Amino acid sequence: MDNGSKTEKATPKKRRDERKKGNIFSSKDITTVLSLAFVFFTLKAMFPMIFKRIAECIHIYINRIAEINILSVTTSHEILMDSMVTIAMIMIPIFSVSILAAVIGTGAQTRFLFSKDSLKPKFNRLNPLEGIKRIFSLKSFIEVLKGLIKIVIIGYILYLFFKGRTGDISKTLFLGIEASISYVLSSAMNMVYMVCIVFVFIAGFDFLYQRWDYERQIRMTKQEVKEEYKQMEGDPQVKGKIKELQRKMAMSRMMQAVPEADVIIRNPTHYAVALKYDIEKDAAPYVVAKGQDELALRIVQVAEEAGVYVMENKELTRAIYAVASLNEEIPLEYYGAVAEILALVYRIRGKNA
Template sequence: MAGEKTEKATPKKRKDQRKEGNVFQSKDVVTVISLLGSFCCLQLLFPMIYRTLRDCLIQFIGYAGTVEELGQGDVPKLGFQAGLVIIKGALPILLIACALAVIATGIQTRFLFASKAFKPKFSNLNPLNGIKNMFSLKSLVELLKGIVKIILLGVILFNILKGELFRLTNTMYMDLGVSTVYVLKKIMNLVFQVCMYFTAVAALDYFYQWWSYEKKLKMSKDEVKEEYKQLEGNPEIKGRIKDMQRQRARSRMMQAVPEADVIIRNPTHYAVALKYDPNRDNAPHLIAKGQDELALRIVKVAEEHDVTVIENKPLARGIYASTPLNAEIPGEYYGVVAEILVQVYKLKNRKLV
């Protein structure tokens, strides 16, 4: 069917969609990269975070044992210290997570910033559109992805905890530093396993988002033709413009015929008009040429303006085929044309040089 969208999107449509902010990306890829990067950062910064929390707890417990009553000035001070501890421990991880999310999104979208994407779309407020989106293929895929993620996470947690549950309960009897390192290792093991399985889900989601995006961009044959008309112009209009240009060129050429020194014809099929100015030109110029009906018109105008017309079949055909308009004739025709011009100039009492 003519309206069926079977054609790949044209570069123009891709460019227009990109300007609108319509590009494909996988949020699962961003999630996996941010999650893995955040926990790797946590593992690297854990000694610093541990020392910071330890010192803070020691300080606060010390206050609890020595200060009988907190004054109004102590609460802001302690709150400020607690805030610094939180910022020092959490801010680097948050910044790295944000940076990784921006980079992962930017790589997929080629760091696109489309201002049009921030404009409110009132069509989103239409409840009918919301209902349609709820039962769309995209919503179904998102639901299936969510179920798969929950199942994978549950299976991974069960496999890890069933063998480590007894050991985890014993951490309360261990040294705080040892138990913390042990728990962190188990958490990192859990995170790496989760990321490994979620990477597969993210890869499938990435290819699905690409497929869905390409499908959405597809165009019908009529749309491709219409776009071609917009880019290249309507073929009928272009044809008319070319016809008008040719007519104007012929009109200018016919206006130059009376200025010719000689018309060489064959006898009805070809006609060429030559002009030679010894003070300006190195060789005769072709100022008009025509075939069939146009050749007859050139001869007629020449006769009306008393321009000499000479019949020479091979010369007329040769100059017509080899010489562009307003260009010098090829050197191979110099001798023959010079003889013709000498005859013409004798008739008109002119000199060739």
């Protein structure tokens, strides 16, 4: 199996990392269609105001020119400023709507992502070889192909549009100005409707392609998936060492508790259990240490060195070892047997004292 082949889907962590870098997919065609639609409907809504404003300006300028004997610099400047204000009043809302549509279209796809990494300079783009590779890459070829398809589609729509209206356009020569303008505007709106509808389908296909291409780019090799899993879950070797260290520390604490036990019961070499009971503090005797085989022998050795009484009781030792965990009280059914042992230990201590 070739671990160098990117055959695995990107993991959630990989997707989050790519998103932090600003590497996400989005369709520019969707943004373009949205901007086109917003601008078109804005123009349609504003057209009465635009028409009225332009008509007023033309009327004012014609009257002023008729009254002006000499066209001075001051007069020219006033006319120019009035014209610029009129144009600004018309264009600013259109530009604002276009920018808003672009922000909404891009933000809806990227969830309004802002990444500092995307602003950092990438000096590898200055490499001529990398630039040539990008120019002749599959992605560039597809982008060029999409552009040609758009041009062909729009050209075909315009051809069909004007072909079906050749006779009607010629008839506008015999109509009044308002009727001619109304017809032209109505036809232009119908044409824009057709273009928008076609571009919606193109944008949909482009979105699916961009998503497919993005998924292809962020694919991972089997080795990368394994390494990521190790990073998230921890290296098994490291985890094994940590567990071994924790086990040794727990054993060390357990062995330190053996000298504080009241009695050690054993079987005689395979099992050992250390019990402790303080009548003023404890509700029942509990296990402070337990072990099997070598650990059992070590518990007995530490206990003997500390002067803790050691007693053999095969059945009781195996039973308590099996059911009672470390620092856990012994079960109720063993109270009587353990009480007899502790009573014996206390009597021996009393005699020795």
